[in-house]
């Protein structure tokens with residue numbers, strides 16, 4: 001039996017992660033599971049811990065306990081993607097990775113899956129390149145309005161409060177409304193798979209998605225399959241702000257795709273050039289402001305323990 005290495009972000013969902021671990025660990029001890037737990041102390045720590053751990057390029061089982069941001073860091077730290085099996089206990093506020101991969105939300109059920117897998121799925125890993133720098137993603141990368149929301153949520157005190165009240169998702173709703181009314185849509189050029197470049201007017205955001213949900217349950221790319229060797233790209237453009245506001249709730253069900261102004265396409269690579277530098281995110285974690293980004297997939301897939 002291989003050892004499980006837990007990567008724990010005690011601070012996920014504003015401190016819930018640590019409390020959830022206290023219900024997980026006794027279960028591991030009770031079942032005599034061989035494990036070690038690496039705790040993160042600061043942003044960026046999960047990536048560093050995983051880089052050091054996987055530098056031996058041996059097989060590892062990494063069980064992540066945290067939010068999408070922690071999954072993102074772990075994926076970015078892995079030295080050899082093909083050597084790692086990933087398990088996941090979602091303890092974040094948005095949990096789009098778990099939703100997309102159909103993993104249980106309940107921590108003890110998620111642990112059960114890790115210890116008794118139904119299936120080991122192969123998952124594509126996204127790769128964002130901007131200004132010569134690379135960052136991997138499990139769920140999605142986006143530029144514009146969706147990333148602006150992540151940027152603001154990352155510094156939001158409201159998120160801490162709402163997480164305590166188990167209303168973390170509301171943070172995103174509040175910030176989304178705020179951003180929608182303050183940010184101006186821009187022109188953009190989009191090139192899929194080295195094909196023709198298309199121009200878009202009044203672009204709110206462009207996201208390249210490996211999994212179908214982002215932003216805490218928005219079913220932006222209902223056809224995105226994390227093992228299909230494709231990215232699904234969504235562009236929201238050429239609409240008045242009020243229309244975007246009315247459309248957003250329909251995206252919880254994936255109905256937005258039927259409306260004008262919403263383009264959803266599939267590709268292996270997408271290059272985006274915005275009129276001006278805008279916020280960018282990978283898996284909901286802010287990565288600076290950029291004008292140009294490229295999203296594609298890594299050659300290697302990662303194994304994910306699934307129900």
Ligand SMILES: Nc1ncnc2c1ncn2[C@@H]1O[C@H](COP(=O)(O)OP(=O)(O)OP(=O)(O)O)[C@@H](O)[C@H]1O
Nearest residue numbers: 012013040041043066067068069070092093094095
């Ligand atoms: N000990 C720590 N103290 C403060 N921040 C940390 C710590 N460990 C990790 N982080 C950072 O916390 C951030 C948020 O973590 P994570 O995404 O896992 O949880 P979340 O924000 O609650 O969930 P979600 O992304 O699903 O909304 C990440 O950017 C991560 O780098």
